[in-house]
Amino acid sequence: MRPFSYERAADLPAAFAASQDAPTTALLAGGTTLLDLMKLDVAAPARLVDITGLAASTPALAEIRPASDGGVVIGALARMSAVAEHPLVADQYPVVSQALVKGASAQLRNMATIGGNLLQRTRCVYFRDVSIPECNKRVPGSGCAARLGVHRLSAVLGASPACIATHPSDLAVALVALQAVVHLAGSGGERRIAADAFFLLPGDHPERETALAPGEVITAVELPPLPVGARSHYLKVRDRESYEFALTSAAVAIHVADGLIAAAHIALGGVATKPWRSPEAERALIGNVPSRPLFKDASAAAVAGAAPLPHNAFKVPLARRTLERALATVTGLAEGEMP
Amino acid sequence: MASVIAARHAHADGREKAHGAFVVIENASGGAVTATRSPTLHHPDTRHPSPVTLHINGADNHLDVEPRVTLLEALRERLGLTGAKKGCDHGQCGACTVLVDDRRVLACLTLAVACEGKPIATIEGLAVDGALHPLQQAFIDHDALQCGFCTPGQIMSALACIAEGHADTDDELREFMSGNICRCAAYPNIVAAIRQAARQMAGGADAAL
Ligand SMILES: Cc1cc2nc3c(=O)[nH]c(=O)nc-3n(C[C@H](O)[C@H](O)[C@H](O)COP(=O)(O)OP(=O)(O)OC[C@H]3O[C@@H](n4cnc5c(N)ncnc54)[C@H](O)[C@@H]3O)c2cc1C
Ligand code: FES
Numbered sequence: 280m281r282p283f284s285y286e287r288a289a290d291l292p293a294a295f296a297a298s299q300d301a302p303t304t305a306l307l308a309g310g311t312t313l314l315d316l317m318k319l320d321v322a323a324p325a326r327l328v329d330i331t332g333l334a335a336s337t338p339a340l341a342e343i344r345p346a347s348d349g350g351v352v353i354g355a356l357a358r359m360s361a362v363a364e365h366p367l368v369a370d371q372y373p374v375v376s377q378a379l380v381k382g383a384s385a386q387l388r389n390m391a392t393i394g395g396n397l398l399q400r401t402r403c404v405y406f407r408d409v410s411i412p413e414c415n416k417r418v419p420g421s422g423c424a425a426r427l428g429v430h431r432l433s434a435v436l437g438a439s440p441a442c443i444a445t446h447p448s449d450l451a452v453a454l455v456a457l458q459a460v461v462h463l464a465g466s467g468g469e470r471r472i473a474a475d476a477f478f479l480l481p482g483d484h485p486e487r488e489t490a491l492a493p494g495e496v497i498t499a500v501e502l503p504p505l506p507v508g509a510r511s512h513y514l515k516v517r518d519r520e521s522y523e524f525a526l527t528s529a530a531v532a533i534h535v536a537d538g539l540i541a542a543a544h545i546a547l548g549g550v551a552t553k554p555w556r557s558p559e560a561e562r563a564l565i566g567n568v569p570s571r572p573l574f575k576d577a578s579a580a581a582v583a584g585a586a587p588l589p590h591n592a593f594k595v596p597l598a599r600r601t602l603e604r605a606l607a608t609v610t611g612l613a614e615g616e617m618p
Numbered sequence: 619m620a621s622v623i624a625a626r627h628a629h630a631d632g633r634e635k636a637h638g639a640f641v642v643i644e645n646a647s648g649g650a651v652t653a654t655r656s657p658t659l660h661h662p663d664t665r666h667p668s669p670v671t672l673h674i675n676g677a678d679n680h681l682d683v684e685p686r687v688t689l690l691e692a693l694r695e696r697l698g699l700t701g702a703k704k705g706c707d708h709g710q711c712g713a714c715t716v717l718v719d720d721r722r723v724l725a726c727l728t729l730a731v732a733c734e735g736k737p738i739a740t741i742e743g744l745a746v747d748g749a750l751h752p753l754q755q756a757f758i759d760h761d762a763l764q765c766g767f768c769t770p771g772q773i774m775s776a777l778a779c780i781a782e783g784h785a786d787t788d789d790e791l792r793e794f795m796s797g798n799i800c801r802c803a804a805y806p807n808i809v810a811a812i813r814q815a816a817r818q819m820a821g822g823a824d825a826a827l
């Protein structure tokens with residue numbers, strides 16, 4: 280790694296000031312994205328400001344607590360492992376717990392924070408390799424090496440001519456499905472933004488990935504209440520069984536009332552440039568009797584807009600079947616499987 | 619944007635000159651770009667080695683480290699604790715697993731300066747007065763290694779895995795030990811070794827099995 284200075288943020292305003300000074304200064308949380316990218320020279324901040332100690336003065340930053348409306352608020356500095364195992368999350372939001380446990384490894388989950396998880400960078404090999412000149416995310420305007428290169432793992436949804444890199448987070452897929460809210464704070468005050476709107480499509484500016492403004496930090500993520508009796512599930516399909524990013528994944532939350540689907544929350548992971556909420560699939564499901572044929576149609580609707588490239592075309596049917604299976608599992612209609 | 623990147627690298631290379639509240643950064647072509655810096659952000663140059671105390675296996679170790687030194691490098695190259703291994707140096711293999719604050723973490727993605735004041739446990743601290751820890755003995759009993767490169771990381775990870783309560787079934791153990799890659803693929807024996815040690819450590823009736 281290049282030389283840098285290290286200090287601990289004394290309070291939140293110090294973190295705001297450090298965020299204002301990006302990319303010369305970077306906030307350090309668990310470090311599992313940042314230090315990795317610094318070793319690769321993809322990130323080269325001259326100064327790191329460690330925010331993990333802020334929970335001592337501002338406990339809410341690492342807490343998991345009930346929200347007044349019945350939802351749950353998760354502090355940005357809470358560790359992935361702590362959130363996954365917390366009863367408020369594990370009992371009410373299995374989809375969040377499962378997405379966390381299926382991410383990374385036990386060691387990484389002990390280090391990584393919720394805020395850092397949302398801001399992790401793509402695993403596109405061309406982004407991570409500084410010897411490749413073309414990557415619009417890394418060097419804006421330089422081109423996209425993945426489009427003509429190896430793009431087996433790239434996105435089939437939400438891509439632009441400038442970028443086809445997938446968003447790697449599993450947690451974010453669950454959050455977008457649940458319509459969670461991201462809490463941000465800066466010297467100007469606090470604001471809240473829907474998880475779906477927090478993540479940006481690449482468009483002409485793939486270097487801009489989130490709505491986080493200079494000077495802001497993520498303070499929490501809020502899970503809205505689910506109807507009593509709603510069930511949720513996260514299904515992740517990978518090249519190997521564990522400790523691997525998703526080829527495809529599906530986050531689903533379904534509420535069945537009087538035999539009909541009253542509420543449906545659907546998002547896909549591994550296949551898109553941002554965690555991919557599917558209003559198309561949600562519309563196809565709501566008001567109908569849960570059945571395998573219905574799930575097949577809804578899943579087809581979710582990937583109808585896919586634009587695959589030669590190496591990643593397999594992701595379209597795989598994503599469709601991943602969602603179909605997740606829906607069957609969560610409604611108890613999967614053969615030989617318990618929801 | 620290109621100039622920002624050049625400036626950032628120039629800055630990182632230490633070719634900056636402070637002028638009051640301004641930082642003058644010489645870019646690659648010799649021209650200067652200026653960036654305002656708020657007074658509150660002004661800080662001493664702490665890129666150089668600074669003293670840190672690492673509390674490892676019950677003993678305090680005083681050393682001077684640059685901020686960029688990882689815990690893994692401090693352990694191996696400064697303190698001679700070479701049990702934790704540098705496999706990938708990118709969080710992808712688990713060979714560097716140690717415990718910090720009683721939780722298993724990756725020493726390759728942890729800064730040594732960030733560990734000031736925190737208890738650290740490494741494989742070197744497991745055996746007591748020459749008597750192997752049940753996990754170490756179990757790895758020998760089950761031949762749970764070939765080259766041994768991953769073993770210290772496997773054992774420290776397993777220690778935490780058992781303490782977390784994630785060693786009850788083979789499937790659960792495989793899932794929660796997936797962060798430790800074994801290139802020799804000693805996996806079946808590693809699972810058997812950890813199950814044996816977990817039973818012994820719990821003091822169960824079937825401990826002898
Ligand atoms: C080998 C490996 C496998 C992985 N597998 C998976 C996987 O399967 N699924 C998955 O979802 N993830 C996976 N990850 C990614 C991992 O989950 C992220 O690296 C982690 O969540 C990042 O959190 P952190 O606290 O370590 O962030 P850091 O690395 O500390 O920070 C990441 C970025 O966020 C910024 N930041 C952090 N916190 C805040 C805040 N509160 N406000 C503003 N900015 C902030 C930092 O400045 C930095 O730019 C994997 C990582 C590795 C190394
Ligand atoms: S050396 Fe740390 S995970 Fe491989």
Ligand code: FES
Nearest residue numbers: 764766800801802
């Ligand atoms: S024993 Fe050789 S890598 Fe595990």
